[in-house]
Amino acid sequence: MLHDSGVWGQIFDFSDYGQLLVLLRNSIIAGAVLGLIGGLIGVFVMSRDMAFAVHGISELSFAGASAGLLLGIGVVQGSIVGSLVAALLIGALGARARERNSITAVLMPFGLGLGILCLAIYSGRSANKFGLLTGQIVAIDDPQVGWLLAIAVIVLIGLGIVWRPLTFASIDADVAAARGVPVRGLSIVFMLLLGLTVAVSVQIVGALLVLSILVTPAAAALRVSASPLVVPVLSVVFGVVSVVGGILLALGGSVPISPYVTTISFAIYIVCRAIGAARARRGISGRRMPEPALSAGALS
Numbered sequence: 001m002l003h004d005s006g007v008w009g010q011i012f013d014f015s016d017y018g019q020l021l022v023l024l025r026n027s028i029i030a031g032a033v034l035g036l037i038g039g040l041i042g043v044f045v046m047s048r049d050m051a052f053a054v055h056g057i058s059e060l061s062f063a064g065a066s067a068g069l070l071l072g073i074g075v076v077q078g079s080i081v082g083s084l085v086a087a088l089l090i091g092a093l094g095a096r097a098r099e100r101n102s103i104t105a106v107l108m109p110f111g112l113g114l115g116i117l118c119l120a121i122y123s124g125r126s127a128n129k130f131g132l133l134t135g136q137i138v139a140i141d142d143p144q145v146g147w148l149l150a151i152a153v154i155v156l157i158g159l160g161i162v163w164r165p166l167t168f169a170s171i172d173a174d175v176a177a178a179r180g181v182p183v184r185g186l187s188i189v190f191m192l193l194l195g196l197t198v199a200v201s202v203q204i205v206g207a208l209l210v211l212s213i214l215v216t217p218a219a220a221a222l223r224v225s226a227s228p229l230v231v232p233v234l235s236v237v238f239g240v241v242s243v244v245g246g247i248l249l250a251l252g253g254s255v256p257i258s259p260y261v262t263t264i265s266f267a268i269y270i271v272c273r274a275i276g277a278a279r280a281r282r283g284i285s286g287r288r289m290p291e292p293a294l295s296a297g298a299l300s
Contacts, residue, residue, distance in 0.1 A: 024251060026140045027204075031247045033152045034204050034213060035240030040159055041197050042218030042239070043232050044190060047170040051215045053090050056104035057198045059111030060086030062207030064199075065132050066118035075132070076147045079199040086111065087195030091188045115207070133206045140203070148200050158193045162186055167228070204243065205258050212262040213239055220269040223276035238268050 045054055064082020065075045086107055093103050119132070159166075169176040169183045177183045194214075201210045217238035221231045246261030 031243035039236030039239035091191030
């Protein structure tokens with residue numbers, strides 16, 4: 001059994017931090033970009049009550065990445081294919097929350113089982129297998145950063161185009177449809193954007209802990225603000241701090257990145273929840289944005 005100093009030495013060890021930090025340029029860029037798109041799309045994940053769907057997409061993304069690793073076609077490419085297939089299935093077949101949860105519950109074990117099968121057959125480095133589940137910080141090369149930046153641009157442009165009608169449809173789909181908003185089409189578009197975001201998130205934090213980037217920052221922001229402008233900004237800030245902070249801390253230890261990212265993200269949520277509760281007790285919080293829906297006044 002390790003002594004306490006040995007345990008903490010594995011978690012925090014900054015003896016050669018300055019020299020190692022130079023190696024993490026790509027990882028820090030990737031973390032900042034992931035925090036940006038994850039924070040923005042997380043607002044809609046919360047407003048559309050799709051946290052469970054995110055986990056389902058991540059399992060198919062893991063299966064695709066594992067297949068890409070096994071077949072030699074590329075982890076990123078396989079992850080994108082798996083995410084988009086899952087997003088299309090959930091978006092097309094799960095129009096209502098109950099149906100969506102059922103589809104997600106069916107896809108999750110299938111994706112996880114398929115991914116485990118591919119990794120069991122794969123005869124390469126065990127670190128590659130482990131990284132798909134728990135994340136990695138030093139294996140992000142220039143091509144992967146290029147893929148991440150390209151996908152981030154697509155997601156940002158897509159969100160910019162559909163932001164207002166998607167917000168309306170997320171608040172009240174029936175009223176939005178009655179006013180001519182293409183609710184079903186927007187749902188498919190959003191699922192595709194979400195699938196792309198999940199695919200790149202798996203490369204950083206791993207398939208098992210992607211919720212810490214796509215759900216927790218937005219959930220924390222909703223605890224302290226009701227503003228449709230402030231919530232996305234806070235969500236992005238919380239997402240960037242969680243990922244980049246996790247990367248910087250993970251550099252000083254010998255454990256995967258995911259525990260650091262999830263701990264920072266969870267700590268931010270706890271603080272925001274405490275702030276929201278304190279404001280509510282003092283009676284100065286006003287009407288907090290309900291979870292998981294945005295305030296209808298945002299579109300008036």
